[in-house]
Amino acid sequence: MDFKLKLLGILLNFLCLPLFAQNNNTSKTAQDSIQDVVYGEQHNEYIYIYKNRITAKAYFIKTSNTLRIRNREDANDEFHLFPNNQDKIGASVAFRSISASYSFSPNSLAENPNDNNSKLFNLNLRSYFGKHFMQTLDIYSQKGFQLEGTNNQQAYLPKTKSFKIGGSTSYIFNENFSYRAIATQDEKQLKSAGTFMPRLVYYFTKHDVHVTSEDGSQSISTDYNALDIAFAPSYIYNFVPTKNLFLSAGVSAGIGLNYSNNPGDEENMTSLLTELDFRGSITYDINFLYLGAHYNYLILNHNSDRSSYIKDDIPYLQVFIGYRFNAPKKMVNKADEINKKISF
Secondary structure (H helix, E strand, C coil), rough: CHHHHHHHHHHHHHHCCCCCCCCCCCCHHHHHHHHHHHCEEEEEEEEEECCCCEEEEEEEEEEECCCEEEEECEEEEEEEECCCCCCCEEEEECCCCCCEEEEEEEHHHHCCCCCCCEHHHHEEEEEEEEEEEEEEEEEEEEEEEECCHHCCCCCEEEEEEEEEEEEEEECCCCCCCCCCHHHHHCCCEEECCEEECCEEEEEEEEEEEECCCCCCCEEEEEEEEEEEEEEEEEEEEEEEECCCCCEEEEEEEEEEEEECCCCCCCCCCEEEEEEEEEEEEEEEEECCCCEHHHHHHHHEEEEEECCCCEEEEEEEEEEEEEEEECCCHHHHHHHHHHHHHCCC
């Protein structure tokens, strides 16, 4: 992976997330005060905020973007484009709502280490605005695909590339529901709570397909672009069966439009888009230590032209272990000073 891309991921993740102040409007009991020493600051009876702690974690990520193209008139006529998956390991550090992360893909984690020219770059950013709005940004850049067709036909396409950028804008209705407990673990869900969360999902995808004969005498190149926009109502439930165990599950089903075109073809296509998104999380706290896993599976279905149907899959798995440290007093004072100046 290019070092500039790694550095860009770190800077974007660090700079794009706003600094949030945590409100202290709750009257405290003696028990609350004891818990504040352990966890940070209590926001209400449903959510703890680790206001003055640095949350650090190491993680393993497995993700990719797979394209399945099927003939609309013959369901048996289809082929798949699979990237040479390169799993990632990395680490992140968060304080309040500022975070920085770094990850890389060792060759030893590649599913097909012989495909040395393959590349995978993935960046996922998340930010919160006020108590209700959440914004995500996803970037997938891949080079080197395995082509699998009917009758188990297979070929490696080292020059084929794929680039996807997009994300979602979400509105969280229930203020007693903590999405940060799922995503960044800088909050703790104390009581079970669920929320209805409508989302606007949007992605732009560009595929550059290059196929060369085994002797190199012939080659075919084609480009394919797609723009997906969907409204996807979702529901997520955070379940707290015990003090230290946290479970979360959610699903969304959306509908929208897909616009597809091939720059070398005069035919453009606007078709119905359907979206399905399944997610699940588990986290276990042992005092300041925590560990867990996330799983997310996004499916986008649409037509690419009058004869082809596309299924666009994005699976995402993260396994992590982390620890919450006391932030230095100077860092806490500086953050409070900044929050006061910008009236957060």
